[in-house]
Each structure stands twice: as C-alpha cells, then as structure tokens.
Amino acid sequence: MSKNVTTFEVCMEIKVLSKIKAKELKGLSTKKERDRRRLFLAEGDKCVKDMLDAFVPEFLICNRDWLSNNPFIEDTFNKQLYLADNKTIGLISSLSSLPDVIGVFRMPVEDNEIPVLDKNRLYLLLDEVQDPGNLGTIIRTCDWFGVYDIYASKNTVDAYGPKVVQSTMGSLSRVRVRYVDLEKLILKNREIKLIGTLLDGEPFNQIKLEAKGMLLMGNEGRGISDSLKSYIDLPLTIPPSNKNSHPDSLNVAIATAVILSHIS
Secondary structure, three states, X not given: OOOOOOHHHHHHOOEEOOHHHHHHHHHHHOHHHHHHHOEEEEEOHHHHHHHHOOOOEEEEEEOHHHHHHOOOHHHHXXXXXXXXXXXXXXXXXXXXXXXXXXXXXXXXOOOOOOOOOOOOOEEEEEOOOOOHHHHHHHHHHHHHHOOOEEEEEOOOOOOOOHHHHHHOOOHHHOOEEEEEOHHHHHHHOOOOOEEEEEEEEEEXXXXXXXXXXXXXXXXXXXXXXXXHHOOOOEEEEOOOXXXXXXXXXXXXXXXXXXXXXXXX
8 A cells, every 4th residue: 555545545535636637627617618517616615515515516626634634524425535736726726725625516407497486485586697706795695684596697697606606605505596587587476576676766774575575686787677677566776875975876785785684
C-alpha cells in the first residue's frame, strides 16, 4: 500500500482528480453546459452539506483537510469521492477564496406541465430577474419567510449558476425554483389573487395582506412586463420616505424582502 493512501481512502475507493477532468468540470460554470449535462456545482462545506439533503450528488471533490475533518462521509456518502490539491480545485472553483470541498449535483427533472397551485399558500413569481446576486438574495429571503416555491419566467437568470448557488447560502436546498410560462401559470390559477409591485400601486403598508396568493416581482430595469400587468389583482408600491428626492426604483431583492416581511 502506498504511504500516501490511507486505509480509509482505499475503503472509499477515493481517486485523485485529474487536471483534465477538473477543466471539464469548469465548463459547468456556463448555462449551456449545465443544461446539456443536467449538472451544477456547489462550493464550500456548508453549501455542499445543505445540498446533500436536497439534490442527488454525482460526486464530491475535496482536499485532505476536509476529508480528515468529515469522518461522517464514510457512512453516509456512497458515491465517488475525488481527492484534489488546492491548485486543481482552483481550476474548477469560481470563488476568490478556494473551498475545501466542491459538490457536483444533478439538476432536478423539470416538469413542463403548468401546475394548479394551492390557494392557501403563498408563491413568488419572478419576471425576467437578470442579476445572479439578486436571485440568490431573493431565494434566501424566501427561505427566511417560509416561501418555498418560486416560479420564474424562462428568461430569468439560471438558479443553478455558480453565483446564484453560492449567494443562496444553502437556501436553494429548501426553496424550489421552477421555470415556466408565467402568463400560462397565472391564467391557469386565476382564482388565486395576484399581487404585483408597480410604481402607481397602493402603498403596501396601508393594506393588510394574507400569507397566500401569488406575489409577482419584475425585472430590475423595466419592472413587470406589460403582458402580465393586466392580470394583477392587487397592485402595490413601496413609497419612498422622501417623495421629492429618491431613486427611480428599489432593488428587486430588497423590494421582495420588504413585501414578504409585511405579509408575514
């Protein structure tokens, strides 16, 4: 037995990750490659462990320090484990501070059927949100306020991109993001109240809101699409403190947090 391989590693059949495979995995930073292979990356101890509870792993990549500090893996993880040094991990990672572990997970199977929603639950609808940081923050916010289903337009930024996955801080393991035709979703669920944020809406803090229905949030620059505005049953706005001097709009992630906090 080699002096560099422990009995534990032989039992787990741990392999050393090649640089060729590492460069191949780097391709998962692009949406095209994620969609083709139906795989995504999660980086760092907490994020990976959270994802293990919610997504099917293909394999894990870690350094020796992480392996030594996580003996649980011997009993709970029955997939391939790759060992890599920091230089090889750096070929894959999108983080400025290199993680000790990276997980490669399967993306959930998409159901193309438009669902019938539960009228007693609250859902978040996202119309063309483009910034990965905003989507990640929105997912974390939903997790905080107990909203576990997000329906996003198909041109909303990919929830499985590296920046979104990392900015959710593990909340993606609890909040499901599904990509649908929002107009079809709204039409199929017309008996459910649609709340939308518009600049000319009613001040949100003057209206009592129940924790049920659909909350629609729009694009960072254009707001909600014209094609969806006509379906809004309750238009809301977040009035600025100073009506004479204020920005053109409020960041969509912040606006979502304000409305969800009011509803809760």
